[in-house]
Amino acid sequence: MSEHENTSSYAYGAGATRLAVVFWDGGGASVPLTAPGLVTIGRAEDSGIRIDHGSVSRTHARLHVEEEGVEIEDLGSSNGTRVNAQRLTAHQRVALCQGDVVEVGAAMLLVQHRAQGPESAPAKRTQGDPMAPLARLVALVAQGSLPVILIGETGVGKDVWARRIHELSVHASSPFVAINCAAIPEPLLESELFGHEKGAFTGADKARIGLLETAGDGTVFLDEISELPGRLQAKLLRALENQEIYPLGGSRPRHVRARFVSATNRNIEALVASGGFRADLYFRLNGITLRIPSLRERPHDLEALAVEFVGCAARSLGRPEPRIAPAALAWLKTQPWPGNIRELKNRIECACLLCGGGPIEINHLAPDAGAEANPTSPQGPCLWREFETIERRRILEALESCDGNQTRAAARLGISRRTLINRLDQYGVERPRKR
Secondary structure, eight states: OOSSBOOTTOSOOTTOOEEEEEEETTEEEEEEEOSSEEEEEESSTTOSEEOOOTTSOTTOEEEEEETTEEEEEEOSOSSOEEETTEEOOTTOEEEEOTTOOEEETTEEEEEEESOOOTTSOOSOOOSSOTHHHHHHHHHHHHTSOOOEEEEOOTTSOHHHHHHHHHHTSTTTTSOEEEEETTTSOHHHHHHHHHEEOTTSSTTOOSOEEOHHHHTTTSEEEEETGGGSOHHHHHHHHHHHHHTEEOOBTOOSOEEOOOEEEEEESSOHHHHHHHTSSOHHHHHHHOSEEEEOOOGGGOHHHHHHHHHHHHHHHHHHHTOOOOOBOHHHHHHHTTOOOTTHHHHHHHHHHHHHHHSTTSOBOHHHHOHHHHHHHOTTOTHHHHHHHHHHHHHHHHHHHHHHHTTTOHHHHHHHHTSOHHHHHHHHHHTTOOOOOOO
């Protein structure tokens, strides 16, 4: 390891494998850790990570960056350095894992490892509730204005966490504007994002403010950011760099002040590497990456979510709330849930229709599984036909709302694209052609 302070190489670039992200009252910073070496943390002007806050000593702590990991060392600071609430003694070194929260005086520091695709395992598996570290990180991240990328499988609730960041932030009193980059056809998306002037194109009979401007001092949530067309990636990059946009047909810029939170269920770093997503835009959007665990990693949440969805479905149907039979609950906990929370919600809603007000049994959640579990039950075949009818209708409605796009329809249904194709074949539905 280098014996001198390595500060010159800490600049944004595609080679960064880790980020040090720090927040304090009145400020924040994101510093890539690109090479092995030592990085000082403190209030001094020449600090590798400068924290302009009175609770931080001029030379407060030091990061030891190595290929295999990062350690933090307190340098005898006045107000101390804590890792997960445990105070370090002077010159004590502690290895940092992803998810660890470091308190530098009153500031909070996180070491963000190289962004992972949703299919990748997290850097650190926590014992107990895997959502607790995420909730802690969201509360910290919300305090600043750094852009955030949320990654996770389809249906894990990235939109819910984006709204949570907004609600906990200083932007909470301003609008939260959600834009699904995959759901809006490309010819309309530019106008939706940036607005247009009267006469900018056929049918533009009046000027319209774009969603980026509508957000004001609030939060813009760019869902499925990886699906943003290349031409609009370039225009969004200019908007982020200059904090201004030009509406279609306009010659005068308009100021953009909103915070940006993005989300994707794809491995966006792989897209950057292959040229499918602009690296410069990725680094502008990626102040910090937060990974949302899948439902498979959250078995403790499943029962509470199922009960909540039963209550919502019963209220919408105007029926008494049915209970979930113990065997049905046990069956729910054995399922892989590739569509995560969205798939669970859809399955529960369907079960509430099929149970007729009685307890929800296995055959209401999956009529084919119920028939196998109890082959003598006369309800099995009837329930299966009713289930197929409901599911087929849901699939057709999703395809229609997504203009026949199977990927987007599968995401809306909370299932994988392969599962959707299998269902289309099973129900004899002709696969839609791309429009």
